[in-house]
Amino acid sequence: MHHGNPICLTIHEILSGDYGLILNKVDENKLITQREYNNLKSINNANAETHVIELVDKIMNKGEKTCKDFLNLLQTDGAIKETFPLLAMSSCQHGNTHVTQYRNTVRPVGLCVIINNKNFKDGSQRRGTDKDARNLAEVFKCLGFRVLMCEDLNKDQMDQALTFVASLADMSHFVDPQQVLEHGDAFICSILSHGKKGVVLGTDRNPLPIKEITRKFRGCDQSVLTGKPKVFLIQACQGSNIQHGVQLMETDDDTSPLTIPEEADVLVAMATVEDHAALRHIVDGSWFVQSLCEQLKERCPRGEDIVSILHYVNDDVAHRETSSLAKQMPEVRFTLRKKLVLPPQRT
Template identity: 50%
Template sequence: MSAEDTLRRNKTGIQRILCGDDRFILDKVFENDLITKREYNILKSIREDVEGRVVELVDKIMNKGEETCRDFLDLLQTDEDIKSTFPSLSNIQLPGARPLPRPVQVSSSHSEVFLGQDNKNPKMDDLYPLNSQPVGLCLIMNNVNFMSLGVRRGSDKDAQSLAEVFSELGFRALMCKDQTKDQMEQTLTWFSSLNDHALPPQEFRVEEWSGTGFTEPQQPLNHGDAFICCLLSNGMEGVVLGTDENPLAIKHITRTFRATKQSALKGKPKVFLIQACQGYQRVDPEEDNCGGGSIPAEADVLVAIAAGEGFVSFRHVIEGSLFIQSVCQQLRERCPRGEDLLTILQHVKNDVGQKRFPNRPDKILQIPVVAFTMTKKLVLSLHHH
């Protein structure tokens, strides 16, 4: 197969993956003389979304013919910086190239796509197995009362909504409220190392959703086939804050759940839903909002953040946050249809991204960011109690 045909066949998947860091791949392509200085400047000046820039870049490469397509595919497979930034690209093969490992997926602005596979009817091998009862644990870290930042009103509504929907999806929903940075770190470390049935230490103040409220857990905890971690707090770029207003890096949080031979979560999906501002800017529709700095380093991890790095997220003092409430609504609507979590989060992104300032219809409120290294689809099902 020609390089041009290979690129055409995998075009959608390549574009999806490269959206994880569009500026990086644009610079790399220019450094390797695959586009001219003028083309580089035109692409760099595109003020649409990230997807628009990447689509234009791939189209330009394809329009340059077989040799440029071959050079582009070779760059994607051989450049060490590109391979480490976009590990999913390991699935793309040049004609005659040796088979490479199964893809790992990175940030997406499209629905989930596996390169070279039919996405319409996923096989069981393409799905994470969810056979345990309960399916797993959903840990909600709900920081409401801060030392000088005041009260995050509406956060309790988010915590309850998450507990309700993940209970309906077969998880045991647990909540830790008002933890300092060190307490958050200790709690996450304990959950990451949980292997046997155990009750969390009293000092963690873990409560479990009973269907009507949060009460002390009565049964020992054990990881099932998936883990959900919901972080509701204040934040700054790349971090969430403890109630003492000390920062805990999002990358550190995900790396706490690094897979080891002893880990009960090895090879299982670990999802992090983060409702926290990532700065003080408000979204400018003329700017990109990629948030690529939050791409997780470990396999089988998904991170969804309410807003991109440097931007605020919005929370109603009674109804809860735009992001979390959209997540809960979309899960309830779309899980019964068999949609996978990545597809559902794309709908969340679209839903939140359509919100506008009341007096500025041209001004977007916020745009969530999704980054992931999932190797399979995560399909959750409603459980009838």
């Protein structure tokens, strides 16, 4: 690969899916000569990505106008947009690379840690949570993550496991010592447990503040996760209040370097808002996790980013209600600086 060329590696990876379509479209729009088209088409013994690199290099060497025409073609042609939805998430400029999404090139993509607390020391069980854990593991494996499942951890064990994962220190208590663990381009942590306001509970019913969990992964000069997205998916009550439905009213809503804040690049998705319960079916699992898995399966292949997908989860869960008219409203907060896109990995 010609690393010196001003091209988006993301676009190389995306376009490799159907190189023939791109080459034909470039030819139709007269961005290359007939001779160049024939030469590119006749390259033998090369994989799709090599073909793409040759084509993009040739276009980049033709000057700024041809480069802009090529980028415009990628963003406006109907067939290309339909075939490569991920292109909507990326953009390149001649002489400079500007990517609006987080890098996602390492395989595996990163670690996904699932803490599934089902059996509590007082004898109680969170029935249905195993289905949530299985579905999450299945989805994130398909998205290219290495999944680590931790079951029935008390507060101190949760704290210890997450501390180890953050630094990738001694994880022999939780995984096979022979396994080598490495952080990739993203980190996912899902905690399925009981909870109270601002905390999740260990199996001993002792609380671990969610703020302390995310703080373990805070950016610093030594952390390989600095500048990379860290997503926390929390299925736990945040109180005992039950939410009720209200008449829908129209509302308006507005939200608004060289170094980045240490709290950057984090997303926390809570099953419910503060002070309220999170609902879980004893067979089908929780509303939040089941909706999350369904939306990830449906929308990740389309190239939609995680925040957009969580909007659909919020809306889906908000429309559900129990026979007693109980409602639930998930809550998402984030300091992500870019879009996080997680395309399924080919097996």
